[in-house]
Amino acid sequence: xxAAPKRPPLPxxxxxxTFLEGxxxxxxxxxxxxxxxxALVASDEAGAEALEREAAAGFARNEVVDAYLxxxxxxxxxxxxxxxxxxxxxxxxxxxxxxxxxxxxxxxS
Amino acid sequence: xYRYDEFDERFVRERVKQFRGQVERRLSGALxxxxxxxxxxxxxxxxxxxxxxLRIAVPYGTLNSRQLRQLALIGERYDRGYGHFTTxxxxxxxxxxxxxxPDILDLLADVEMHCIQTSGNCIRNVTADHFAGIAADEVEDxxxxxxxxxxxxxxxxxxxxxxxxxxxxVTGAAHDxxxxxxxxIGIRILKHPQTGEVGYRIFVGGGLGRTPMIAKTxxxxxxxxxxxxxxxxxxxxxxxxxxxxxxxxxxxKILVHEMGLEPFREAVEAEFAKLDGPSVNADPAExxxxxxxxxxxxxxxxxxxxxxxEAARAASPDFARWADVNLFPHKVPGYAALTISLKPxxxxxxxxxxxxxxxxxxxxxxxxxxxxxxxxxxxLVLPHVKLSDLHAVWQALVAAGLATANDxxxxxxxACPGLxxxxxxTARSIPIAQSISQRFGSYERQREIGPLEIxxxxxxxxxxxxxxxxxxxxGLEKSGQESYQVTLGGDASEDAALGVLLGPxxxxxxxxxxxxxIVAVYLRERVPxxxxxxxxxxxxxxxxxxxLTGAPTRELADAH
Amino acid sequence: MLIDRNGATSEAWNxxxxxxxxxxxxxxxxxAEIDAALAxxxxxxxxxxxxxxxxxxxxxxxxxxxxxxxxxxxxxxxDGRGFSLGRQLRxxxxxGRLRAAGPLITDQFPYALACGFDEVDLPEAxxxxxxxxLWVAALGVMSNTYQRGYQSGGNILDQRRAARRNFAGxxx
Ligand code: HEM
Ligand code: SF4
Numbered sequence: 084x085x086a087a088p089k090r091p092p093l094p095x096x097x098x099x100x101t102f103l104e105g106x107x108x109x110x111x112x113x114x115x116x117x118x119x120x121x122a123l124v125a126s127d128e129a130g131a132e133a134l135e136r137e138a139a140a141g142f143a144r145n146e147v148v149d150a151y152l153x154x155x156x157x158x159x160x161x162x163x164x165x166x167x168x169x170x171x172x173x174x175x176x177x178x179x180x181x182x183x184x185x186x187x188x189x190x191x192s
Numbered sequence: 193x194y195r196y197d198e199f200d201e202r203f204v205r206e207r208v209k210q211f212r213g214q215v216e217r218r219l220s221g222a223l224x225x226x227x228x229x230x231x232x233x234x235x236x237x238x239x240x241x242x243x244x245x246l247r248i249a250v251p252y253g254t255l256n257s258r259q260l261r262q263l264a265l266i267g268e269r270y271d272r273g274y275g276h277f278t279t280x281x282x283x284x285x286x287x288x289x290x291x292x293x294p295d296i297l298d299l300l301a302d303v304e305m306h307c308i309q310t311s312g313n314c315i316r317n318v319t320a321d322h323f324a325g326i327a328a329d330e331v332e333d334x335x336x337x338x339x340x341x342x343x344x345x346x347x348x349x350x351x352x353x354x355x356x357x358x359x360x361x362v363t364g365a366a367h368d369x370x371x372x373x374x375x376x377i378g379i380r381i382l383k384h385p386q387t388g389e390v391g392y393r394i395f396v397g398g399g400l401g402r403t404p405m406i407a408k409t410x411x412x413x414x415x416x417x418x419x420x421x422x423x424x425x426x427x428x429x430x431x432x433x434x435x436x437x438x439x440x441x442x443x444x445k446i447l448v449h450e451m452g453l454e455p456f457r458e459a460v461e462a463e464f465a466k467l468d469g470p471s472v473n474a475d476p477a478e479x480x481x482x483x484x485x486x487x488x489x490x491x492x493x494x495x496x497x498x499x500x501x502e503a504a505r506a507a508s509p510d511f512a513r514w515a516d517v518n519l520f521p522h523k524v525p526g527y528a529a530l531t532i533s534l535k536p537x538x539x540x541x542x543x544x545x546x547x548x549x550x551x552x553x554x555x556x557x558x559x560x561x562x563x564x565x566x567x568x569x570x571x572l573v574l575p576h577v578k579l580s581d582l583h584a585v586w587q588a589l590v591a592a593g594l595a596t597a598n599d600x601x602x603x604x605x606x607a608c609p610g611l612x613x614x615x616x617x618t619a620r621s622i623p624i625a626q627s628i629s630q631r632f633g634s635y636e637r638q639r640e641i642g643p644l645e646i647x648x649x650x651x652x653x654x655x656x657x658x659x660x661x662x663x664x665x666x667g668l669e670k671s672g673q674e675s676y677q678v679t680l681g682g683d684a685s686e687d688a689a690l691g692v693l694l695g696p697x698x699x700x701x702x703x704x705x706x707x708x709x710i711v712a713v714y715l716r717e718r719v720p721x722x723x724x725x726x727x728x729x730x731x732x733x734x735x736x737x738x739x740l741t742g743a744p745t746r747e748l749a750d751a752h
Numbered sequence: 753m754l755i756d757r758n759g760a761t762s763e764a765w766n767x768x769x770x771x772x773x774x775x776x777x778x779x780x781x782x783x784a785e786i787d788a789a790l791a792x793x794x795x796x797x798x799x800x801x802x803x804x805x806x807x808x809x810x811x812x813x814x815x816x817x818x819x820x821x822x823x824x825x826x827x828x829x830x831d832g833r834g835f836s837l838g839r840q841l842r843x844x845x846x847x848g849r850l851r852a853a854g855p856l857i858t859d860q861f862p863y864a865l866a867c868g869f870d871e872v873d874l875p876e877a878x879x880x881x882x883x884x885x886l887w888v889a890a891l892g893v894m895s896n897t898y899q900r901g902y903q904s905g906g907n908i909l910d911q912r913r914a915a916r917r918n919f920a921g922x923x924x
């Protein structure tokens with residue numbers, strides 16, 4: 084459960100839920116962030132391995148659970164967007180409640 | 193309704209403390225995550241897509257106003273101001289934090305509620321007919337039996353680590369509103385054909401999910417006193433013999449299927465014969481103690497009709513339209529049970545805001561002997577309302593956005609959370625429900641179509657019961673996109689049947705058109721008074737096939 | 753680590769093959785080798801057997817008079833078959849020691865005792881995370897249970913019955 088068994092195509096970001104809250108977070112340079120725009124993007128083998136190590140370490144420290152790599156496309160604004168619709172929903176929030184989840188929270192801040 | 197005594201009270205309090213301790217032990221490392229996960233599940237805590245989810249048991253769907261107000265409070269304090277009522281008569285909160293769950297459990301315990309065994313490989317929250325105690329076709333109220341089972345199954349030392357989840361449903365009526373055939377164990381209360389004694393018929397091996405099966409009868413007639421020993425015999429055979437090598441084959445339905453019904457029955461009867469019944473069963477005084485809580489409320493003696501109700505109907509066509517659809521006849525003259533639809537046109541099926549919960553709680557307290565029900569159709573019921581109060585209740589519901597007149601109609605759609613919330617989902621289900629609801633929003637049109645149950649699941653696990661929907665919709669992933677399979681002819685009633693796949697998957701935005709065409713075939717082909725599902729059973733899938741994709745239906749029309 | 757209801761306890765049994773049963777006191781042998789063990793042992797010598805949780809009660813029944821310890825293997829804590837097997841043994845009348853061997857968790861300890869087990873034999877990795885105090889503490893968490901017929905002190909149905917009886921002035 085610490086790291087995803089299979090690695091997706093690159094580039095990829097590391098997505099997880101915080102253990103005590105359950106909030107969706109991404110691995111950024113300095114730690115975990117709720118903002119996908121801050122996510123570190125691994126575009127080569129070394130980068131992916133580094134993220135996998137963060138996944139294992141974050142899990143061991145009880146910071147996160149269910150951490151795994153997600154393949155992304157980099158938008159024109161430089162923000163990584165998951166290629167799969169499931170992960171896109173995970174970075175946004177419920178499509179039927181645009182007032183909730185990251186889609187609302189990040190817009191507000 | 194049932195009230196906790198000192199023992200029940202201490203039990204839930206200690207259970208809260210136990211869960212608090214489990215979280216602490218997970219943090220300290222005493223429990224590994226693999227060990228903690230089943231423990232949190234057995235207490236209703238899932239990790240979903242965006243957050244944790246907490247599933248709260250509403251045993252056999254009965255609530256009082258104090259409980260519903262507490263749920264409203266929890267929704268505001270620890271969630272985002274709303275909750276989701278499910279087909280299993282539970283309530284789910286979509287945004288709680290794990291660290292808050294023990295505090296939420298304390299609040300629940302304050303009102304005699306809990307999350308015990310709302311998930312995990314154990315005996316789940318017992319469900320029952322939501323018109324228990326109201327329906328005229330009832331042999332006996334199923335709730336005392338359900339409460340006995342709730343207590344017996346709670347933290348059962350032998351059956352808390354089963355091969356898979358285990359669901360029990362009870363009905364006391366001829367018309368099955370509890371879908372007993374779709375449960376691991378279904379219990380029907382009936383009278384012995386010869387002696388007239390009240391007892392149980394026991395079904396085993398129903399279930400939906402990826403291998404849907406209709407339950408089979410293992411015992412035609414079980415004396416009431418033997419219930420717990422007999423259940424223990426079934427559970428033991430399942431616990432010992434159920435498959436543990438493949439979680440998709442671990443349900444009791446697969447065991448019954450692979451063993452064969454007769455050998456399974458023999459194994460259960462042999463175990464039952466060996467069990468020391470008197471030491472396991474509840475004594476009659478205990479059964480009577482529980483049953484006393486479900487004594488009918490103090491109904492007034494009223495005439496069967498009420499002039500003020502008739503006058504209100506005449507004065508307000510909207511009220512009359514709602515009453516025509518959302519009322520259920522009460523066995524006591526002068527009363528009705530009414531369905532509060534949680535399916536506003538275009539809304540999220542089963543969702544209720546904290547404010548709405550409070551409105552319903554107030555109505556239940558004032559007009560329905562402080563009682564309400566959660567239905568497996570994701571609606572609420574006020575079970576005992578005087579005809580003369582109906583108009584006032586309706587007005588309050590209108591003000592709260594809860595007066596949608598669609599009980600049992602095409603917009604009364606069951607939908608699981610799907611990919612909007614669920615980590616297991618392969619596609620969304622709620623937006624599909626919303627688009628169909630919008631398409632068929634007209635009341636007149638819905639009445640013309642008549643009873644039609646649409647059920648939508650966001651993956652093969654079938655939480656939305658799509659297999660037994662008159663129209664079932666299953667969301668899958670096909671080539672990186674959401675795709676929807678449509679089945680026809682499923683039936684969750686006593687004529688239980690599984691729907692048959694109509695054709696290849698279609699895109700989400702094509703679903704409302706497809707449903708529209710399917711309904712058009714029905715309207716064209718039906719004989720007077722024939723329900724949609726009966727027409728499908730009579731006609732077969734043939735006439736409906738072209739409707740799925742809108743292929744030309746010319747030949748079909750010519751052939752007639 | 754071996755745990756009973758009082759905490760850590762010392763192992764009195766010695767794991768050997770059936771053929772070597774007579775070389776130690778209190779041999780604990782795999783059930784498959786019970787014939788060899790019986791052949792090697794003198795009549796009164798104590799014998800323990802280790803059984804998989806897939807074994808049927810009927811296969812054990814003929815041997816139970818000769819056995820003083822049955823150790824049921826729990827391959828994983830999530831595999832609850834052993835609870836039913838233990839309970840069947842007790843219902844059958846087996847009165848010797850009953851052991852659950854495997855990576856159980858403390859929350860299961862009251863269940864194990866209720867189903868008739870006396871002790872848990874924990875692998876070292878689980879024991880390291882779950883010291884004996886946690887096992888003893890787990891027994892005090894739930895003071896009552898709802899099931900009758902299990903070996904747990906406070907079953908609610910019988911307590912209610914007792915309360916009714918007292919209330920009715922001793923009449924049943
Ligand atoms: C949102 C999180 C949920 C998760 C993760 C979840 C998980 C599952 C899984 C894995 C199964 C398949 C079990 C099997 O076949 O062995 C299942 C079945 C089922 N779930 Fe859910 N479920 C969720 C929500 C719901 C909701 C909201 C409802 C009620 C509306 C529900 C009611 C059911 C029912 C009725 C079944 C079919 C029972 C059967 O297989 O016999 N679930 N669920
Ligand atoms: S059917 Fe699938 S998508 Fe829907 S709630 Fe169940 S597990 Fe989730």
